[in-house]
Amino acid sequence: MEDIFPKKANVVVVKCPGHVQVVVLNKEPLFFSLRDGHYFPTLRLLHHYPGFMREVQVDKGAIRFILGGAHIMCPGLTSKGGDMEEDLPAEQPVAIRAEGKEMVLALGLTKMSAAEIRGQNKGIAIELVHFLNDGLWRTEPIN
Known part of the structure; x- marks a missing residue:
């Protein structure tokens, strides 16, 4: 966890239109929440x-x-x-990988x-919430 949130890091929660919240660390979006629901890591974070x-x-x-x-x-x-796992419940956040591909x-x-x-x-x-080349993926570092 300290790799993701190092001590003395500048963490900011950005509230966006459409009830979206983005957790930003050193200008990089790391997590997001839609309509006050589950927090998801961004795909960039998940790739790391x-x-x-x-x-x-x-x-x-x-x-x-x-x-x-x-x-x-x-x-x-x-x-x-x-x-998929046998015990996968409903309302579970999941990463989606494709057959034959390495990255989510x-x-x-x-x-x-x-x-x-x-x-x-x-x-x-x-229900899809974030995918490669969507708006969140294309977001530049936040100032």
Whole structure:
């Protein structure tokens, strides 16, 4: 934790329009919260600290949809290239990795448990909150 928040660091919480809060350390966004909900690490932080949060894997066919901002549908997790923990609960913040890729490409919040996702196998499984090349990813250091 001291790597992320060193002693005597300049930490600021920036309140943005749309009920978004961003935790900034030395001008770099590290965490964010939407509508006073869960705090998520930014993808940049997660790329420096892999394994920081629970992960799921989608099949490679889902990549272009995720990079366009689409939510994760159940078949993307239950297909041959998908993977998730058996005990994954609903309303769990997760990092999303794609089949065959090393780095996480998005963050989201599960809308169903793993058992529900496997049982229903249709509908939105994970609500996307941050993905590569979105506005937060493109944010320059904050002054």
